[in-house]
Amino acid sequence: MMEPVENVVLHVADVQKNFGGLRALSDIDLQVEEGKTHAIIGPNGAGKSTLLNVIIGRIPPTSGAVIFDGTVLTGRAPHEINQLGISRVFQTPEIFPDLTVLQNVMVPAFAKRDGDFRVNMLRSVESEKEIREEAEHLLEDFGLIGRRDDHAGALSRGDKRRLELAMCLIQHPRLLLLDEPTAGMSRHDTNTTIALLKKIKERGMTKVIIEHDMHVVFSLADKISVLAQGRIIATGLPHEIKEDPRVQEAYLGGVEAE
Amino acid sequence: MTSFMSRRDLFLFAGFTGVVLLLPILAAPFGAAYPDLLQRFMIFGIFATGFNILFGLTGYLSFGHAAFFGIGSYAAMWSFKLLSLNAVPALLFALIVSGVFALAIGYVSLRRSGIYFSILTLAFAQMCYNLAYSVLTPITNGETGLRMALDDPRYLDRLFAEPAAGMPVPSLFGMSLGGWNGFYFSAFFLIASFLLAMRIFNSPFGLALKGIKSNQTRMNYTGFNTRPYTLTAFVISGMLAGLAGALLVVTDPLAGAERMRWTASGEVVLMTILGGVGTLVGPVIGAWIIKYFENIFSSFNANVLNNFYSFLPDGVREVAVTISSKFVGEGWHLSLGLVFVLIVVFLPGGLMEGFRRIAAWLGRMGNGSKRASQVGVQPAE
Numbered sequence: 001m002m003e004p005v006e007n008v009v010l011h012v013a014d015v016q017k018n019f020g021g022l023r024a025l026s027d028i029d030l031q032v033e034e035g036k037t038h039a040i041i042g043p044n045g046a047g048k049s050t051l052l053n054v055i056i057g058r059i060p061p062t063s064g065a066v067i068f069d070g071t072v073l074t075g076r077a078p079h080e081i082n083q084l085g086i087s088r089v090f091q092t093p094e095i096f097p098d099l100t101v102l103q104n105v106m107v108p109a110f111a112k113r114d115g116d117f118r119v120n121m122l123r124s125v126e127s128e129k130e131i132r133e134e135a136e137h138l139l140e141d142f143g144l145i146g147r148r149d150d151h152a153g154a155l156s157r158g159d160k161r162r163l164e165l166a167m168c169l170i171q172h173p174r175l176l177l178l179d180e181p182t183a184g185m186s187r188h189d190t191n192t193t194i195a196l197l198k199k200i201k202e203r204g205m206t207k208v209i210i211e212h213d214m215h216v217v218f219s220l221a222d223k224i225s226v227l228a229q230g231r232i233i234a235t236g237l238p239h240e241i242k243e244d245p246r247v248q249e250a251y252l253g254g255v256e257a258e
Numbered sequence: 259m260t261s262f263m264s265r266r267d268l269f270l271f272a273g274f275t276g277v278v279l280l281l282p283i284l285a286a287p288f289g290a291a292y293p294d295l296l297q298r299f300m301i302f303g304i305f306a307t308g309f310n311i312l313f314g315l316t317g318y319l320s321f322g323h324a325a326f327f328g329i330g331s332y333a334a335m336w337s338f339k340l341l342s343l344n345a346v347p348a349l350l351f352a353l354i355v356s357g358v359f360a361l362a363i364g365y366v367s368l369r370r371s372g373i374y375f376s377i378l379t380l381a382f383a384q385m386c387y388n389l390a391y392s393v394l395t396p397i398t399n400g401e402t403g404l405r406m407a408l409d410d411p412r413y414l415d416r417l418f419a420e421p422a423a424g425m426p427v428p429s430l431f432g433m434s435l436g437g438w439n440g441f442y443f444s445a446f447f448l449i450a451s452f453l454l455a456m457r458i459f460n461s462p463f464g465l466a467l468k469g470i471k472s473n474q475t476r477m478n479y480t481g482f483n484t485r486p487y488t489l490t491a492f493v494i495s496g497m498l499a500g501l502a503g504a505l506l507v508v509t510d511p512l513a514g515a516e517r518m519r520w521t522a523s524g525e526v527v528l529m530t531i532l533g534g535v536g537t538l539v540g541p542v543i544g545a546w547i548i549k550y551f552e553n554i555f556s557s558f559n560a561n562v563l564n565n566f567y568s569f570l571p572d573g574v575r576e577v578a579v580t581i582s583s584k585f586v587g588e589g590w591h592l593s594l595g596l597v598f599v600l601i602v603v604f605l606p607g608g609l610m611e612g613f614r615r616i617a618a619w620l621g622r623m624g625n626g627s628k629r630a631s632q633v634g635v636q637p638a639e
Contacts, residue, residue: 077478094476094479096468103465108480114462116481119490121463122461123462167480171481
């Protein structure tokens with residue numbers, strides 16, 4: 001059923017993950033095309049977050065491998081994976097609560113420019129004009145420029161998510177992983193976030209998005225994989241997925257009935 | 259200069275340098291203007307400044323920094339004994355030795371964070387302390403402490419000249435480092451340490467350390483290899499502790515193991531918290547205040563107290579003297595403890611937060627009165 005995919009940038013190859021006797025993921029084979037938004041959907045407990053954690057290297061798979069642009073990610077430290085060009089948005093925003101909003105966005109830019117370790121003491125942060133201007137630009141796009149000097153810990157949850165997205169985008173990642181980017185958001189905030197994510201799409205960045213909000217998925221995804229009980233039961237274009245009877249049985253039916 | 263230091267930082271640095279160099283005059287009204295005490299201000303200012311780079315900036319609370327202080331003292335003393343009475347090689351040697359120890363201890367301790375890190379550093383410091391008293395007695399001279407002797411080899415000095423008669427004392431290229439010379443010598447290093455701390459605070463390196471303190475997980479997923487960052491901060495702060503220990507030997511040529519005790523490690527934590535964790539000037543102020551009150555309070559005895567309370571009638575005076583004597587002299591740590599509790603409870607940001615609050619309050623008062631005087635003339639800008 002799976003036709004060959006061109007320009008594969010991320011390949012999850014035959015991944016299995018067991019937690020003790022429990023099989024969380026089995027026979028996961030996923031190919032993500034360069035520049036596309038690939039959504040992974042599935043009911044709660046289907047293994048979506050486990051899969052994302054395997055991709056990012058937080059959880060080692062029991063067998064199989066994750067390959068990004070010819071490099072095996074399995075077994076690498078988080079900072080190495082980031083340096084390869086993969087950024088991640090967490091389900092609960094991971095930001096720097098004690099730094100200002102502007103500093104939050106500047107820090108990742110230094111990792112992108114200076115690599116994973118550099119003792120740079122001779123310049124001051126204030127004099128890093130290029131990075132500061134780019135950060136301010138992003139904050140403007142994200143509607144956070146008014147809060148640039150506030151401590152990020154004081155932001156609302158929705159603003160924190162937007163900030164985290166800006167922190168990922170300043171690194172110009174080749175692959176952006178989004179773990180339920182709209183979880184716990186109001187309808188209004190969800191729609192602003194969708195608009196933002198659509199805007200990023202124009203930059204041609206590859207995205208893997210884990211989501212159970214169908215509205216979000218069908219507004220953004222170029223391709224959808226459905227995960228149920230640790231297996232991928234279908235992969236295809238959004239309209240194919242909508243019409244797939246197995247998917248409806250496993251997941252969509254329940255949601256559309258709401 | 260603009261990329262190196264902003265105008266505001268330049269003012270701060272100039273102000274700090276000015277205050278330090280003018281201390282012999284500024285401290286006079288407090289009865290603290292003598293070289294021995296002011297030199298301690300400088301030395302413990304360096305100690306606290308270095309400690310703050312690790313604790314205040316990176317968020318790792320070391321409970322064993324006195325080990326590096328003590329190691330610096332021993333290293334400097336051995337340089338005086340073996341190489342030269344010149345203070346420069348002694349300080350260099352102390353920096354290298356304490357740096358090597360910090361690298362080794364930091365490498366192991368930084369595998370853990372939070373309370374486990376604190377306990378590991380405490381354990382290492384206690385090991386250093388006990389070793390100095392036991393196995394390492396040939397190097398440390400145990401309880402007696404390490405001091406200079408007339409028949410020390412001092413190979414470097416002997417290459418150039420016959421040793422002078424009399425007890426050897428540390429010097430700087432032939433210039434004596436006693437009295438005010440010693441103060442200005444230490445002041446130079448405090449100012450240099452402050453400049454280093456300022457550079458770190460304002461640089462991308464310092465921003466990375468602040469990021470580690472704020473959210474290490476995010477730092478990792480943002481592409482930073484945090485281990486070498488924390489290790490660099492640890493080594494820098496350990497070396498500054500070693501420098502401070504070496505300077506203390508320059509003034510007071512006796513290196514003893516009690517400088518490595520856990521109470522000494524605790525003292526630098528107090529200094530930093532009292533002044534303001536994570537601020538530039540706070541730890542230095544905290545160090546000065548603790549050293550000042552240690553000096554003042556610990557010198558009080560029953561006689562001084564009797565004079566102080568002389569205005570009270572006889573019976574009351576004795577009660578007052580008995581109660582207050584518990585807080586001074588040997589018991590001055592009781593006063594320190596009380597002040598510390600008050601600060602932590604009411605001013606968690608230390609004295610610097612107190613200053614900020616006062617400044618904000620004065621600012622509001624100023625604005626308020628300005629606005630009041632402008633009422634009816636024109637709206638405030």
